Amino acid sequence: MNAQLNGLIVTKESPNYETCCLSWNRAIDKHPSMIIYCQQTEDVVFAIHYVREKRLPFRVRSGTHHYAGYSTGDGVVVIDVSRMDKIVLTDQSVTVQGGVRNRELYEKVCQAGYAFAGGGCPTVGVAGYTLGGGWGYSSRLLGLGCDSLIEAEIVIASGEVLTVNQKQHAELFFALRGGGGGNFGVVTSLTYRLSQKRAIATLINIDYPHQDFEKVAEVALIYQTLFHGLDRRMNLKMAMYHSDGKGRGVKLTGLFYGQKEEAAMLLSEFSSAPLFEVREMSVLEANREIQDSHPDFEMYCSGGRFVMRDYTRDEFINMLNLMEERAQGSVYTALTLYGLGGAISDILGSATAFYYRDARFILGFQSVFEDRKYKEENILFVQERFSTLRTYTKGSFINFPIEQGENYEKEYYGDNLARLQRVKRTYDSDHLFNFEQSIRG
Known part of the structure; x- marks a missing residue:
């Protein structure tokens, strides 16, 4: 077929071009040659034929949230399906x-x-x-x-x-x-x-701001032990952070499909935290609150790997010390553990492309900054420390991508x-x- 296009076409001459280039991660500063906003499947078909026949480099975009910016690029065609929202x-x-x-x-x-x-x-x-x-x-x-x-x-x-x-x-x-x-x-x-x-859920918010890393490691040890027999109705992520506003600390955020009294009992070892909230509400309200806690956009660099075993106190301290000093311009740095297990590990790693079914957690490492002039310093900061984190972890999480040389495929997909x-x-x-x-x- 002859190359042709349907949908809304945005180019560098379009008045809304700069806005259409924006990624949720504002550290991504890419300028495509063209953005094709497809409004139906046929538009996508035409776009694929167009880039193939013209031999144009292109990317595919839906939510602008690719952590490393691989859904856009300088001088490429972006095939964007965000207008397809039924x-x-x-x-x-x-x-x-x-x-x-x-x-x-x-x-x-x-x-x-x-x-x-x-x-x-x-x-x-x-x-x-x-x-x-x-x-x-x-x-x-x-x-x-x-x-x-x-x-x-x-x-x-x-x-x-x-x-x-x-x-x-x-x-x-x-x-x-x-x-x-x-x-x-x-x-x-x-x-x-x-x-x-499901009628109700309990939203969990636990925070230990302004602590030393010894206390953070103590909380982390309790957190990882909790997951050995944790009711699968509960999941938590634990952010061990060093921030402008709250200094060094650790925050647990989670959801439990059950009543708040039961959630509080499961989390009793954290009950002395400066902030300990378990609030029962509808599932919709809980998800709204979780989503509303995210900013409209951020500027950051990050990556993620898989935790396959428990860590000792000394190992937690060694990892936490990677954040003792933040990168220049950074306002928030965090090591975050995202809970796995339960229904995730019920499925074999060979049953779907998601291979690391036996992992205990995803480990994410992130540095957030507010001025793009500090981008290179923060990227270098994360990449250097990521080399150390590799010695404690296995594989990489494709949804938290990071530059890692020629071996990236094996890291993401294992066997x-x-x-x-x-x-x-x-x-x-x-x-x-x-x-x-x-x-x-």
Whole structure:
């Protein structure tokens, strides 16, 4: 077919160009040659044919939240599906277009009485979240975001529109559940299985500001022990931080699908914290509060790996000492543990592209700054310390990407890599979908 375009086209001559270039992570400062806002699947098909025939480099974008900015780039065409935002709810499933974000999905699903295995940040695209596995506060009960996925529609490199599930293109379906966004095509629709309806949840907020790292390590030891037999209805993330406003400290944020009295009992070892809140509310209200706690945008650099074992006090102290001094311009630095286990580990690592099912936590390391002139110092700060964190961890989390040389595929996908490379060769033999850390096939 002749190359042509549908949808809303934004170029450098467009009055809203600079706004359309913005990423949620304002440290990403990229200027595409063109942004194609697709409004239906046909627009995506035309866009794929256009970039193929013109031999133009391109990226795929839904929520602008890619931590390292691989959903955009200088001089590339951005195929953006954020305007494709329809949601269709039935008694057993919910189908969303590729541009739906966490907040819209929670509003639709939770108002109908269901919990959902979504993410915490309101403007994250559900597609990118799911394709990378999808961690959230409901993950220990409901699984990762990709575990609820039962079908997807995807435009592949040939421009063909495929319906993908366990029976149709099963290997591609395997790859879409944790293989990362932008590797195999443009996902235009996702259908998820809904869990049972749940009336209430308890929101958990525990904070120890202005502490020394000895106290932070003490809390961290309690936290990791708690997870040995933790009720899967509960999940928590623990941020060990060094910030402008609260100094050194540790904060636990979580969700429990049950009453606040039971949550308080499970968390009794933290009850002496300066801030200890367990508040019972509807599932919708809990998710709204979690999402509202996120800023409208940030400027940061970060990365994530997997924790496979318990740490000693000395090991926690050694890791915490990496934050003793923050990078120049940094206002917040944190080592964060995101709870895994429960329903996540019920599934074999070979069953979906998300390989690290046996991990105890995801470990994230982040430095936040407020002036772009400090970007390089903060990137160097994180990368240097990440080298140390590698000695305590295994593999890397594709949704928390970081520059890591030629071995990035093995780090992200472990023993699933060869299978994913075969899928890549089958559906994108020419490597049309090609970005900084794409699967190379």
